[in-house]
Amino acid sequence: MNAAFYVVGQSPIHRLPAGRKLATLALAGAALMWVHQWQFLCLALVLVLGLLALSGVTFRQLLIQVRLLGWFILALGAYSAWAESPALALEMMLRMSTLVIAAQLVSMTTPLTQMMTVVEKVLAPLDRLGWVRAERVALACGLTLRLIPELALQWQDIREAQAARGLKPGVLTMLLPMLLRTMRRAEELAEAIDARSSG
């Protein structure tokens, strides 16, 4: 599942702790909102591209992830240039591109497990306050990840069963059986979990 997303590596960026990367990203993002001169925004973009080079993530790998966003930014930039002013459009496009690349860079150099640890740390004080049951959140996350391959297989099963019966399997015809099986599975799983935790 993680195939083309997290880029394995040992660069300085990879080795930064996840929490620090995220905090820096958030601060940088907020700070850039106050910068309006295109020269400074250009500088920020160049800086981020430099970090990208440092990380070992290739531009091509990044592009696969952000291509769609790139088109959106271009389209909005074009509209903004026409409806407002080219200067404003340029400012918006520079800022957004910088932030998009920076954000994706953090994501691509931080494996899911590290991100989960950050979430745990953030939830810990909330857990102590009694607002959130951290173990329940962990259960939900873990279960979801575990169930994805199972449900994907179930989808395949339904498709084959329908094809074998001569029906043409389309998303619409497969949806109801899929949902029914899913709902029924919930019952079994809940019992299994309860049995395990009380036994």
Place this chain on the structure above:
Amino acid sequence: MKTKDIVLVALFTALLIVLGLIPPIPLPGVPVPVTLQTFGVMLAGLILGPVRGGLVLLLYVVLALLGLPVLPGGRAGLAVLAGPTAGFLLGMIPGAILTGWLAGRPVAQGHLAQGAGVWWQVLRCWAASMLGGVVLVYAFGIYWMAHVAGMDFPKAVWVMLVFVPGDACKAVVAAVVAQRIRRLNLV
């Protein structure tokens, strides 16, 4: 929140992820192939109700942001938050909540579940899906897009209108399918 509720939330989130990985479907008369994402908002709200449905979408969004490649096209990551479409992604959470709330509690089999009662239920689910899964999500999405791009809100609405017919069809399917499940009182 019982164990079964947590399991349902996890299962449904996994289901949303699996559905989301199916390639977009071209529909006749709609300019852009429809993805199954808004579908997920509608189904989660209709079947699980506002609380669990909202949690499903919350879990989905958080996992996508943390790096699970579950967005259409196998994408993921924090970039979405920085881009112009962040409102659409985050808007799915209140969208599911509103859909669930408007659809109300499922009516058990045998009680208003015959004849005209069924059509009324389906219609209500359809309306809930449109208002929650479409109107509210777009409201968040367009508001954010207009805010970051300096775009005119009314003009942005016109642009988005092109997606509404496809979404209206999705809402019909969601309502019909959800109604069958709701009647069975499995949740």
